[in-house]
Amino acid sequence: MMALSSVLTAKMPNLFRSVFIQPSIQMTCQRMLSLSSIDFAARKGTREKARKKKVKVEVKKLDFASRRYGSAKKSNKKRVDRHISDELKPNRPPPHVEVYARRFFKRQVHTIEEAVNSMKETHHPTMFNAPDALVNIFIELNIETTKKNRYMDNFFRTALLPHPFQISEDRRILVFCKDLDLQKKVITAGATVAGGTEIIKDIQSGQLKLVDFDYILAHSQILTDIIPLRGLMKKRFPSEKIGTLGHNIEELVTQFRGGVQYKSQKDEQQKNFSKIVTPIGKLGMEVSHLEANIDKLLIDVNEMRPNKPGLFITKCYLTSPPGTEKLRINPFNYIREPESSTSENKKTKSVRVDVDSDSDDEIEKVEAEAAGNV
Structure with missing residues (x-):
């Protein structure tokens, strides 16, 4: 038997020799090739890294904070409604001196003649040296309509004044x-x-x-x-x-x-508030001519009044650059005041959020309310 195997081994090719003579060695090689993925599996740390890569990273967007009004926290300050009447200030007797803290008293209402004479004193050659400066009118409007949460759009008009004056802009x-x-x-x-x-x-x-x-x-x-x-x-x-x-x-x-072009400007924060700023004459004009121009302009603005109860024109001031003082006048000497508006204004004592900081009366009203509680 041993002799027969030696003969076969000598005569058979190498391929048959590896298959028939050494079967155990062949099976070991096959097992190593087919089962290598099981023996050498990925480590636990590698799998966890792969899972983390599949997770989407959520980016949180920050709220926009306007540079004009500061940070978002500062813009949420509570401020007084700009339509609140000046009559809500504490009842105190008028001061007996010429210099006093205005925030503790009601703002004085001037006639046209008093306001113009006061501005002429400040524009004297010894002070501002602008005796023929422009006189501007500042008109505050309540642009609420009959529908809730609906407000008037900005409007642009031209008023033909009875006493025209020279304006720098060129008109064709x-x-x-x-x-x-x-x-x-x-x-x-x-x-x-x-x-x-x-x-x-x-x-x-x-x-x-x-x-x-x-x-x-x-x-x-x-x-x-x-x-x-x-x-x-x-x-x-x-x-x-x-x-x-x-x-x-x-x-x-x-x-x-010499007509006057004016445009209403809606407030960015208080939606029912709008204002008009336009020139109505010069300090060198007669007071009667300035008063006639103011009368004509207020009547023209009041024609845009929406069909609703209450006030449309709420306040009026006169200014004259480069001076910054605003002298209040009574607009209802020239236009008709609605009968229902007087009782409504006394009841509107409220506080609103996000009011434009350009108002001069804002700080005074807040301090006046605090003074009234003392």
């Missing part, structure tokens, strides 16, 4: 009139362009653009000739209702040349 005025002599007078009064049918053709051909003009005025005689331009002018088409059409075209040019 287009005038339609047939008479050649009247055209020369209108140009002298301050119109930029004046003409008749020849201007109409230039506008239709595109040589003259209506967008380049701030105001469009027309004489009553040429009204039928400019009807083809109604589609181009739209709301700017001359009419007697808005005061851009009339026989005395020279006077209209003078009024629009």
